[in-house]
Amino acid sequence: MAEEDQQFEEVLRAYQDKVFRLCCAMLGDRSLAEETAQEIFVRIWKGLPRYRGDASLSTWIYAIARNACLTARKKRAASREQQLDIADIRTPPASPDRTPDIMRLVRQLPDGQREAVLLFHMEEKSYDEVALMLGVPVGTVKTWLHRARRSMAESLMKENDS
Numbered sequence: 001m002a003e004e005d006q007q008f009e010e011v012l013r014a015y016q017d018k019v020f021r022l023c024c025a026m027l028g029d030r031s032l033a034e035e036t037a038q039e040i041f042v043r044i045w046k047g048l049p050r051y052r053g054d055a056s057l058s059t060w061i062y063a064i065a066r067n068a069c070l071t072a073r074k075k076r077a078a079s080r081e082q083q084l085d086i087a088d089i090r091t092p093p094a095s096p097d098r099t100p101d102i103m104r105l106v107r108q109l110p111d112g113q114r115e116a117v118l119l120f121h122m123e124e125k126s127y128d129e130v131a132l133m134l135g136v137p138v139g140t141v142k143t144w145l146h147r148a149r150r151s152m153a154e155s156l157m158k159e160n161d162s
Contacts, residue, residue, distance in 0.1 A: 008045050011057070016041070018123060019065050025118050026069040027076075028107045036072045040065050055132070062133050066115065105152045113148035116141050 019040055023033035043064050051060060106117055115134055119125045120141070131138045 004049060008048055011044060011048065011061070012041060015058070015061050019061065021122060022062070022065050022118060023069055023072075025103060025106060025122065026066075026114070027072060028103070029076075032072060032076065036068050037065075039072075040068045043068065059129075059133050062119075066133075102152075105155055106148075108155065109148050109151060112136070112140075113144045113151070116144040117148045120145055 016037070020033060020037045023036045023040070024030060027033050027036060040061075044061060047064070051057070055063075106114055109117065112134065116130055119130045119133060120127070125133065127138050127141050130141045134141065
């Protein structure tokens with residue numbers, strides 16, 4: 001096995017679950033997450049020979065994954081707009097289950113807050129690592145996390161009251 005292939009196999013083993021979880025959380029659709037995760041690893045495989053180590057490997061992989069998920073969300077939104085018809089508008093949504101769905105609450109957060117929550121709480125990154133990955137100051141990460149927790153708590157309280 002060539003050195004590049006072996007290096008990719010190691011990256012795949014170390015990051016495939018994390019990338020898939022990130023895709024699921026950002027996209028909220030398992031099949032789209034699987035498809036996007038595959039695309040991400042193709043990009044990583046193609047880009048690995050050019051990886052220079054300017055950022056940590058996890059930061060580099062996260063940047064690829066985040067960009068791919070944002071692109072997939074844009075494509076999905078554009079596709080949904082094209083497919084929307086009167087029947088979709090008239091059909092009432094199914095009533096949600098009364099048990100709290102944390103990932104649903106996370107998906108409802110604004111982009112920055114959602115990404116900070118995913119990295120800090122689910123991927124167990126430090127404040128500094130999250131700030132580096134998102135390209136914002138540490139203070140912004142702390143603010144986003146505080147606001148996200150407050151927003152999620154308020155949403156849960158509203159659901160319990162109704």
